[in-house]
Amino acid sequence: MVERYVMSVDQGTTSTRCILFDHAGRLVSVTQREHKQHFPKPGWVEHDAMEIWRNLERIAPEAVAQAGATPDQVAALGIANQRETTVLWDRHTGRPIGHAVVWQDTRTDRLVDELAAHPRADMVLERCGLPLATYFSAPRVRWMLDNRPGLRERAERGDVLFGTMESWLIWNLTGGPEGGLHITDVTNASRTLLMNLTTLDWDDELLTFFGVPRAMLPRIRPSTETYGTARQVLPGVRIAAALGDQQAALFGQTCFAPGEAKCTYGTGAFLLLNTGNEPVRSTHGLLTTVGYQIGDEPAVYALEGSIAITGALVQWFRDGLGIISSAPEIETLARTVDDNGGCYIVPAFSGLFTPYWRSEARGVIVGLTSYITKGHLARAVLEATGWQTREVVDAMNADSGLALKALKVDGGMTADNLLMQLIADVLNVPVIRPMAAETVSLGAAYAAGLAVGYWPDLEGLRRNWHRAAQWLPAMDPARRAVEFGNWHRAVERTFDWIKPDG
Amino acid sequence: MLRSVPGPVQSIERAAAILRLLARGSGRLGVSEIAGSLGLARGTAHGILRTLHGVGFVEQDGETGKYRLGAALLHLGTSYLDVNELRSRAINWADALAARSGEAVRIGTPLDGKVLVVHHVFRPDDTLQTLDVGALLPAHATALGKVLLAYDAGAAAALTGQLEPFTRRTKTVPRDLAKALAEVRDMGWAAEMEEMTVGEAGVAAPIRGQGGLVVGAMGVSGAVERICGPGGRPNPTLVTYVRDAARAVSRDLGASRW
Ligand SMILES: Nc1ncnc2c1ncn2[C@@H]1O[C@H](COP(=O)(O)OP(=O)(O)OP(=O)(O)O)[C@@H](O)[C@H]1O
Ligand SMILES: [Mg+2]
Numbered sequence: 077m078v079e080r081y082v083m084s085v086d087q088g089t090t091s092t093r094c095i096l097f098d099h100a101g102r103l104v105s106v107t108q109r110e111h112k113q114h115f116p117k118p119g120w121v122e123h124d125a126m127e128i129w130r131n132l133e134r135i136a137p138e139a140v141a142q143a144g145a146t147p148d149q150v151a152a153l154g155i156a157n158q159r160e161t162t163v164l165w166d167r168h169t170g171r172p173i174g175h176a177v178v179w180q181d182t183r184t185d186r187l188v189d190e191l192a193a194h195p196r197a198d199m200v201l202e203r204c205g206l207p208l209a210t211y212f213s214a215p216r217v218r219w220m221l222d223n224r225p226g227l228r229e230r231a232e233r234g235d236v237l238f239g240t241m242e243s244w245l246i247w248n249l250t251g252g253p254e255g256g257l258h259i260t261d262v263t264n265a266s267r268t269l270l271m272n273l274t275t276l277d278w279d280d281e282l283l284t285f286f287g288v289p290r291a292m293l294p295r296i297r298p299s300t301e302t303y304g305t306a307r308q309v310l311p312g313v314r315i316a317a318a319l320g321d322q323q324a325a326l327f328g329q330t331c332f333a334p335g336e337a338k339c340t341y342g343t344g345a346f347l348l349l350n351t352g353n354e355p356v357r358s359t360h361g362l363l364t365t366v367g368y369q370i371g372d373e374p375a376v377y378a379l380e381g382s383i384a385i386t387g388a389l390v391q392w393f394r395d396g397l398g399i400i401s402s403a404p405e406i407e408t409l410a411r412t413v414d415d416n417g418g419c420y421i422v423p424a425f426s427g428l429f430t431p432y433w434r435s436e437a438r439g440v441i442v443g444l445t446s447y448i449t450k451g452h453l454a455r456a457v458l459e460a461t462g463w464q465t466r467e468v469v470d471a472m473n474a475d476s477g478l479a480l481k482a483l484k485v486d487g488g489m490t491a492d493n494l495l496m497q498l499i500a501d502v503l504n505v506p507v508i509r510p511m512a513a514e515t516v517s518l519g520a521a522y523a524a525g526l527a528v529g530y531w532p533d534l535e536g537l538r539r540n541w542h543r544a545a546q547w548l549p550a551m552d553p554a555r556r557a558v559e560f561g562n563w564h565r566a567v568e569r570t571f572d573w574i575k576p577d578g
Numbered sequence: 579m580l581r582s583v584p585g586p587v588q589s590i591e592r593a594a595a596i597l598r599l600l601a602r603g604s605g606r607l608g609v610s611e612i613a614g615s616l617g618l619a620r621g622t623a624h625g626i627l628r629t630l631h632g633v634g635f636v637e638q639d640g641e642t643g644k645y646r647l648g649a650a651l652l653h654l655g656t657s658y659l660d661v662n663e664l665r666s667r668a669i670n671w672a673d674a675l676a677a678r679s680g681e682a683v684r685i686g687t688p689l690d691g692k693v694l695v696v697h698h699v700f701r702p703d704d705t706l707q708t709l710d711v712g713a714l715l716p717a718h719a720t721a722l723g724k725v726l727l728a729y730d731a732g733a734a735a736a737l738t739g740q741l742e743p744f745t746r747r748t749k750t751v752p753r754d755l756a757k758a759l760a761e762v763r764d765m766g767w768a769a770e771m772e773e774m775t776v777g778e779a780g781v782a783a784p785i786r787g788q789g790g791l792v793v794g795a796m797g798v799s800g801a802v803e804r805i806c807g808p809g810g811r812p813n814p815t816l817v818t819y820v821r822d823a824a825r826a827v828s829r830d831l832g833a834s835r836w
Contacts, residue, residue, distance in 0.1 A: 402663050407662040408661070492662070493665075513669045514670060542676075546700075
């Protein structure tokens with residue numbers, strides 16, 4: 077019998093990855109390509125959506141070839157994507173309108189302040205479960221429509237389409253200008269500020285509030301469902317799932333029961349807790365979001381703690397400062413010293429997300445003395461991820477009234493042993509990595525495989541989960557308390573940096 | 579086949595000349611200057627520079643396009659692949675190997691005549707296990723170590739006198755070990771048969787970087803009755819899994835022929 081596989085596409089912030097998985101959820105082949113990060117002004121972050129599409133065109137067939145397979149052996153394709161990143165494109169030519177505006181981009185801060193002053197602004201949190209912040213898509217769409225003459229009229233006529241990355245890729249895969257499907261899934265739609273969390277549909281009042289024409293929006297579909305068949309790249313392959321990358325990781329970690337949680341460490345880090353079929357409201361700065369929706373079953377909701385910058389700080393150390401030549405060298409450098417030497421880095425590059433939600437904050441390095449070496453800085457880089465995790469976990473514990481007993485982790489940064497030990501130390505709970513570091517991809521594959529019957533049920537998927545590594549806390553409690561106090565003082569120094577009038 | 583002593587390889591001679599040239603004076607030269615100084619066609623100089631750039635022996639200034647000696651030259655003596663980077667690059671394949679084989683996976687690199695464990699994946703049975711990363715293993719008594727020794731003539735030659743015995747089956751005589759290492763090179767993988775711990779066996783294969791240089795070893799280990807078939811030799815399927823995984827990592831590291 078010929079072996080069949082499920083393919084995942086993980087369209088991330090820094091790269092796009094294609095992976096083939098077999099029935100046991102084991103990785104069979106993997107291809108990856110980075111795309112360019114455009115930083116045209118301070119606080120602006122853009123991607124070229126066409127470059128990302130071309131990357132996919134190239135790496136998807138490569139992944140099939142690497143496995144020694146043919147496209148007819150691919151039972152289904154599932155997509156996970158960087159969330160909130162906003163693409164507008166011309167329905168007739170298939171060309172993107174300018175660059176995609178990335179989730180880290182803060183150009184809409186002024187606009188967000190204006191919108192927040194509106195008497196009906198409370199409706200946003202109430203209906204979407206999300207605070208009004210530069211992080212989400214709707215203000216970006218509005219900004220793009222406001223800043224390009226004639227664009228609003230074209231959008232109102234339905235000539236210009238909006239989508240996050242999964243919409244853009246699915247539209248292209250299913251034919252583009254020749255009948256491409258214009259859809260999104262509930263998890264991605266739940267990050268736009270335009271979807272009502274209880275009806276799971278676009279909300280007219282929110283559309284009016286943000287000034288976004290309905291004609292440009294994709295149709296909202298469940299996360300797992302056979303949406304259609306690819307006509308490009310892998311013709312004939314069923315496209316059967318789409319989820320935001322963080323939700324995909326929740327799925328890949330098989331956190332299917334209420335109370336189960338995971339944290340994914342990539343460009344940023346995101347802790348998601350499954351809360352079952354009810355959206356739970358946070359009083360500690362967590363987001364309420366859709367975890368996934370399987371076919372026509374009721375949606376599963378999640379509480380989310382979002383950290384904008386974790387791996388991106390390492391990336392900045394590499395690309396912005398040139399102190400290291402590859403991301404993993406941060407660990408090598410950090411191990412040249414025993415502690416941070418009194419130095420703290422708070423990477424509020426895009427403001428601070430959970431639990432602060434301060435768009436006007438900007439990054440700081442504090443505690444500098446002549447004693448500080450690049451080793452101490454490297455350590456402070458990793459510690460920043462540790463303490464930010466601690467703040468998010470504290471918020472989660474406060475909201476749920478339960479103390480987290482262990483943290484399940486995944487993502488590229490989990491290859492960093494020093495970091496994983498640090499996280500166990502600052503949380504004072506074990507940190508557990510499953511036997512699939514690429515959990516985002518695995519989740520997208522699981523979702524697609526479920527939709528087409530490649531995997532029968534969630535229980536079967538659970539049995540594939542195994543512990544690959546575990547780090548136990550080993551930090552002196554007194555030291556933990558002192559360091560956490562220092563971290564807080566460092567965080568306070570990031571506040572109020574950007575003034576309201578620029 | 580016609581056998582003759584091959585003459586010097588012209589492009590290597592030219593590459594050496596380019597490096598010597600860059601090591602002099604200001605140390606920053608453009609392609610034309612280099613071609614002019616050595617009397618080479620511009621295209622030829624460019625081709626050699628690109629290759630040197632690929633292996634990190636020269637670097638190119640982003641703004642002026644001029645070439646200078648690369649950082650890799652300074653680190654020629656030390657390991658050229660950061661161990662943390664090796665772990666990052668291998669982690670996916672190590673996970674897949676553990677899932678496929680049902681055994682614990684380790685990746686080792688050489689350190690002071692021993693094997694430094696740089697990555698460890700638990701046996702996928704969710705029993706309590708402890709991370710071994712940072713541990714040092716004896717090279718002569720482990721599959722990982724034998725792979726590293728087999729492809730590093732210098733390190734193997736340094737093992738003289740009686741080697742430390744751990745079990746009755748540890749190879750303690752350098753001559754016996756040398757024979758075993760020759761076999762490792764022939765087969766392309768190494769086995770460990772209760773040489774370190776009674777009841778434990780292992781299989782390992784080389785991880786190669788650019789140009790085929792062995793930068794580490796990757797292997798599985800576990801109870802001898804699970805690793806070995808009825809004949810007392812490692813289960814061939816398991817050996818294939820280990821070799822395939824090590825090859826996949828090598829391919830990602832840029833070792834094209836393996
Ligand atoms: N060993 C390491 N130590 C610390 N950071 C690392 C290490 N290896 C990778 N990183 C960081 O992790 C990130 C890459 O992880 P991953 O591939 O999961 O992210 P990603 O998928 O590109 O992120 P996103 O999905 O947000 O685009 C990079 O930001 C990189 O700097
Ligand atoms: Mg990712």
